[in-house]
Amino acid sequence: MIPFSPPRIDDKICDEVVKALKSGWITTGPRTKEFEKKITAYCGNKNTLCLNSATAGLEIMLRWFGVKEGDEVILPAYTYSATANVIIHCGATPVFVDVNEHDFNINTSAIEKAITSKTKVIMPVDFAGWPCDFDEINAIAVRNKDKFKPNNDIQKQLGRVLVLADAAHSFGASYNGKKTGSLCDVSVFSFHAVKNLVTAEGGSVCLNLPEPFDNEAVYKYLCIKTLHGQNKDALAKTQKGNWRYDIIEAGYKCNMTDIAAAIGLIEIDRYDNDTLKRRQEIFDKYTATFIKDDRFITPIYSKANKQSCFHLYPLRIKGITEEQRDAIIKEIFEHDVSVNVHFIPVPCMSFYKNLGYDIKIIL
Numbered sequence: 001m002i003p004f005s006p007p008r009i010d011d012k013i014c015d016e017v018v019k020a021l022k023s024g025w026i027t028t029g030p031r032t033k034e035f036e037k038k039i040t041a042y043c044g045n046k047n048t049l050c051l052n053s054a055t056a057g058l059e060i061m062l063r064w065f066g067v068k069e070g071d072e073v074i075l076p077a078y079t080y081s082a083t084a085n086v087i088i089h090c091g092a093t094p095v096f097v098d099v100n101e102h103d104f105n106i107n108t109s110a111i112e113k114a115i116t117s118k119t120k121v122i123m124p125v126d127f128a129g130w131p132c133d134f135d136e137i138n139a140i141a142v143r144n145k146d147k148f149k150p151n152n153d154i155q156k157q158l159g160r161v162l163v164l165a166d167a168a169h170s171f172g173a174s175y176n177g178k179k180t181g182s183l184c185d186v187s188v189f190s191f192h193a194v195k196n197l198v199t200a201e202g203g204s205v206c207l208n209l210p211e212p213f214d215n216e217a218v219y220k221y222l223c224i225k226t227l228h229g230q231n232k233d234a235l236a237k238t239q240k241g242n243w244r245y246d247i248i249e250a251g252y253k254c255n256m257t258d259i260a261a262a263i264g265l266i267e268i269d270r271y272d273n274d275t276l277k278r279r280q281e282i283f284d285k286y287t288a289t290f291i292k293d294d295r296f297i298t299p300i301y302s303k304a305n306k307q308s309c310f311h312l313y314p315l316r317i318k319g320i321t322e323e324q325r326d327a328i329i330k331e332i333f334e335h336d337v338s339v340n341v342h343f344i345p346v347p348c349m350s351f352y353k354n355l356g357y358d359i360k361i362i363l
Helices: 011-023 031-044 055-066 081-089 107-116 136-141 153-158 217-224 260-271 273-290 322-334 349-353
Strands: 048-049 070-077 093-097 120-121 162-166 184-188 203-207
Touching: 031 048, 031 203, 031 260, 048 055, 048 217, 055 081, 055 162, 055 184, 055 203, 055 217, 070 081, 081 093, 093 107, 107 136, 120 136, 136 162, 162 273, 203 217, 260 273
Parallel strands: 070 093, 070 120, 120 162, 162 184
Antiparallel strands: 048 203, 184 203
């Protein structure tokens, strides 16, 4: 059986996890802090916070920015439900827009048409590891700053909508010579078990806020916000006599553990020269095979200004129905090869249909 996206758990990872277990640090500790620094160095952003999921990262940043009831957040209809659910959690309204036919990333023209005085955040999604058109998205945010109505000091400081990338698929991808994680205000990666870079469960918030923001100060505040609002973590409290702490707000609990970070440290060190190299070889082999048959539409994963991280190979077949597609998938499974469909558009899900969303109107 060839499973769908199995994680690589080899001796290097097992050895590092055992070291973490024996070190006495199994929650947030030195390995998590080292992993954060390595992500920052790799992506070229300003500061990085590791958490227990990308979903937590997206929600924390919405809450940091003050997104609340009455606000709108623009996102693609074609994404995983987590991108939309975090908006609902904050009491705000998801505003779904269409994606491009050629790459399934958010359509920039649709973003501009959807911006209103209630818009607080644009959440582009890098589908399959292919970066969105961030230069245009960032320009849209600036171009429409006169529509922006800030409700708090952070929003006033930015002076426009926040561009918060759901980069769950795109760790290691690049756009105009820059890595994802450094392409907009904030980017959030996933290190879930089926992603390119795995920590079992986990994610990271890559801060890249413009001046006058102090990204280091924002990072330190988020460390508190994501650990119950406690102003001192366990690592800091190990200093002699440094036990006393305070709770400065009713925070959340979504920190990464050193066990998870131990896996990530091995994976990031071999990411470019091993993981990405092998994944590109597989993509190239698929394309060399499928491109010979005009029934198939192969995905774009390399251009002059963009490079995928080869997360998913979204193959399309011309002129078939969903029923025929599902029959093809079943036939592939009969040969013990696992395949999947990404995604069912979020407005097609029962919860969102019951809120009144209609995919036909969005498209």
